[in-house]
Amino acid sequence: RGCKTGPTRERLFTDFRQRAMPRAAKDRDRPRVPPPAREGTLDMLMSRSSAVRARLMNDEKVSIDYIEACGDCFYMAMEAALSEYDGWHPHYAVAQQRHLVAQQMTEETFQLYTLLHTQRAEGFNFMKGVESLEALRRRVKLRGEKVGAQKCVWADGFAMETIANFFRVLLLVIDERFSGGQKFTRISPAASEVDLENAEGMLDAEQNTVMLHASTREHMNLIRYGGKKLPQLGDLPVELRQLWGIQRVRSAPPAEGSGCLDPAAGSSSSGAQLMLGASPSAPLSQPAPPPPLSAPRRRGGGRE
Numbered sequence: 001r002g003c004k005t006g007p008t009r010e011r012l013f014t015d016f017r018q019r020a021m022p023r024a025a026k027d028r029d030r031p032r033v034p035p036p037a038r039e040g041t042l043d044m045l046m047s048r049s050s051a052v053r054a055r056l057m058n059d060e061k062v063s064i065d066y067i068e069a070c071g072d073c074f075y076m077a078m079e080a081a082l083s084e085y086d087g088w089h090p091h092y093a094v095a096q097q098r099h100l101v102a103q104q105m106t107e108e109t110f111q112l113y114t115l116l117h118t119q120r121a122e123g124f125n126f127m128k129g130v131e132s133l134e135a136l137r138r139r140v141k142l143r144g145e146k147v148g149a150q151k152c153v154w155a156d157g158f159a160m161e162t163i164a165n166f167f168r169v170l171l172l173v174i175d176e177r178f179s180g181g182q183k184f185t186r187i188s189p190a191a192s193e194v195d196l197e198n199a200e201g202m203l204d205a206e207q208n209t210v211m212l213h214a215s216t217r218e219h220m221n222l223i224r225y226g227g228k229k230l231p232q233l234g235d236l237p238v239e240l241r242q243l244w245g246i247q248r249v250r251s252a253p254p255a256e257g258s259g260c261l262d263p264a265a266g267s268s269s270s271g272a273q274l275m276l277g278a279s280p281s282a283p284l285s286q287p288a289p290p291p292p293l294s295a296p297r298r299r300g301g302g303r304e
Contacts (some may be wrong), residue, residue: 048064049062049063049064052064052174052213052221052223055174055183055213056174056223056240056243057239057240057243059225059237059240061225061226061227062223062224062225063223063224063227064213064221064222064223064224065077065080065221065222065223065224065229066221067080067219067220067221067222068145069149069219070144070145070148070149071143071144071145071147071148071149071150071151071152071154072094072143072144072145072152073154073155073219073220073221074154074155074159074160074212074220075094075097075098075155075163076094077210077212077220077221077222078092078097078163078167078210079092079093079094079097080222080229081169081210081222081229081230082167082169082210082230084228084229084230085208085230094143094145095141095143097163098140098141098142098143099141100162100163100166101140101155101158101159101162101163102136102137102138102140102141103137104158104162105133105136105137105140105158106133107133109133109136109158110130110132110133110136113127113130113136114127114130123156126139126153139152139153140153140159154218155220157187160173160187161187164187164188164189165189165190167189168189168208169189169207169208169209169210169230170186170187170188170189170203170207170208170209170210170233171185171186171187171188171209171210171212172184172185172186172209172210172211172212172244173185173186173187173211173212173213173214174211174212174213174214174223175214176213176214176215176216177214177216177218181243184243184244184245185244186244186245186246188203202248202249202250203233203246203249203250204233204234204249204250205232205233205234205249205250205251206232206233206234207232207233207234207249208230208231208232208233209230209231209232209233209235209236210222210229210230211223211224211225211231233246233249234249234251
C-alpha cells in the first residue's frame with residue numbers, strides 16, 4: 001500500500017493517443033513533397049522529342065536523334081549529319097574533327113585557356129597539367145569513346161566555329177542552359193568577301209544546316225527536320241528561322257563555294273574527294289579566338 005504503482009494500462013493508452021493524434025493531424029495537413037528527381041531526369045525530359053518540338057513551335061516535322069553521352073556528342077552529331085550529304089567520308093569521323101580543331105589552336109588560344117584555368121573559370125579544369133600548346137592539342141585529340149567523358153575535352157564554341165567554317169555549315173543550337181531568346185544560338189560559317197559584297201552576308205536558302213539541342217548538362221543531340229539530318233536553311237519555315245534571328249534568306253543560287261560542304265572552290269564534288277581541298281595538317285583560316293557562345297561551355301568538368 002505504501003509503495004508507488006506504475007501507470008495503468010488505460011493511462012498509458014490515453015497518453016499514447018494524446019501524443020500520436022496531433023502528430024498525425026499535422027502530417028495530414030503538411031503538403032506532400034515529391035521525392036527529388038534522380039540526377040539527369042529533368043535533363044532527359046528536356047531532351048525528349050516532344051519537349052524539343054515545343055521549343056520549336058510544336059512543329060510536327062521536328063524529331064530527335066539521340067547521341068551517346070561519351071564526351072564526343074557534338075562531333076558524333078556532326079558526323080551523322082554530314083554523312084547524309086554524300087555518304088560517310090573519313091573527314092567526317094570524330095577523330096578527324098578533333099584533329100582539325102586541335103590544328104586550329106594557336107599560342108593565343110593556349111594562353112587564353114591557361115588564363116581562364118588560372119582564374120578558375122568553370123569548365124577549364126582540363127587545362128590542369130597542360131604546359132604547352134602541343135600538350136593542349138594532344139588533349140583535344142583524345143576521343144571520349146576511348147578515354148571516357150571525364151578525361152576528354154568537350155567541344156566548346158571555338159571547336160564548333162572551327163567545324164562550321166571548315167565544312168561550310170550553319171549551326172542552329174537550342175541551349176537549355178539559358179532562358180528566353182538566349183536559348184537560340186546561331187554559328188554561321190565565315191562569309192567570303194564575295195558574299196559580303198553581294199548580299200551583306202545574307203544566308204542562302206540552300207545553306208546546309210545542322211540543328212542541335214544542348215541540354216542543361218551540356219549533352220548534345222541531333223535535331224532532324226522533315227526527317228533530314230542536314231536540311232537546307234530554306235527547308236525551315238520562316239517562323240523557325242526567326243527564332244535564331246534569321247529574318248531573310250537569299251533565294252538565288254548560292255555563290256561558288258557557299259552553302260556546300262567543300263571549303264575549297266572548284267574541288268571535285270564526288271564523295272571520294274569531298275573535303276580534300278583543305279589538308280587537315282595545313283593551317284585553316286583562323287576563327288575569332290573568343291568562343292561565339294554567350295558563355296564558355298564546360299569541357300570535361302561536368303557530365304553529359
